[in-house]
Amino acid sequence: xxELENLIAECISASTVQVFSTMLEAQxxxxxxxxxxxxxxxxxxxxxxxxxxxxWAGAGSLAxxxxxxxxxxxxxxxxxxxxxxxxxxxxxxxxxNMIIGGVKTDLENHLGPLGLSIPTVxxxxxxxxxxxxxxxxxxxxxxxxxxxxxxxxxxxxSEEARFPHHLPGxxxxxx
Numbered sequence: 001x002x003e004l005e006n007l008i009a010e011c012i013s014a015s016t017v018q019v020f021s022t023m024l025e026a027q028x029x030x031x032x033x034x035x036x037x038x039x040x041x042x043x044x045x046x047x048x049x050x051x052x053x054x055x056w057a058g059a060g061s062l063a064x065x066x067x068x069x070x071x072x073x074x075x076x077x078x079x080x081x082x083x084x085x086x087x088x089x090x091x092x093x094x095x096x097n098m099i100i101g102g103v104k105t106d107l108e109n110h111l112g113p114l115g116l117s118i119p120t121v122x123x124x125x126x127x128x129x130x131x132x133x134x135x136x137x138x139x140x141x142x143x144x145x146x147x148x149x150x151x152x153x154x155x156x157x158s159e160e161a162r163f164p165h166h167l168p169g170x171x172x173x174x175x
Contacts, residue, residue: 001035001138004155007110008103008138009033012151015102016142023098024075029143036137036152044125045069046084048096051117052104058135058155060100062092066123068147084123093119099151107155 001009013031020028046069048062064072066088070081073091081088096119104114135154142149 001033005035005136005138008107008153008155009140011103011106012099012138012140012153014106015099016140016149016151018102019095019098020144023095024072026075026144028149031140031142034139034141036139046089046092046121046123048092048119048121050096050100050119052100052114052153052155053117053158054114055112055158056107056114056155057158058153060096060103060153061137061151062096062099063150063152064092065147068144068149069123071144071147089121089123093121096121100153103153111155 009031013033016031017028020026043063045063045065050060052058052060066084069084069088069092072095073079073081073088076091076094077087097116101116104116108114135156137152137154139150139152142151
């Protein structure tokens with residue numbers, strides 16, 4: 001893995017652990033890191049995407065089973081939720097916003113200012129998701145008491161990063 005991919009993985013892990021601890025009062029297992037290239041496998045469940053923009057551009061994503069989404073919603077709202085509904089989808093969107101928002105904040109110390117879009121959530125069976133271009137995703141898989149939660153981020157230099165205006169305090173990373 002490149003220096004940038006390692007940095008992204010560290011940021012995903014730290015942010016996910018922090019959000020689960022503070023917002024869900026839950027412990028989440030350690031991150032298993034991989035780099036995903038090519039076409040992803042078909043999904044069943046809930047997937048949320050959020051865009052990142054600035055001198056670097058890309059996206060962040062959170063994916064989990066319907067049961068995990070319901071459990072997260074139940075813990076966030078302190079209510080019992082047993083099936084995916086609008087509240088569950090909103091909770092997954094907010095979880096994505098908080099986790100990827102934390103990643104964005106950490107990455108800004110190295111890459112400069114980044115913006116964050118509004119999350120989009122998809123729920124269904126046997127669907128594929130794919131970003132534009134041939135970008136590699138840094139994938140962190142977590143275990144949450146027997147369930148899997150996958151958080152991933154892809155970033156590529158935008159035109160501004162390819163031809164940087166020297167930003168004081170920012171480190172050039174191997175891409």
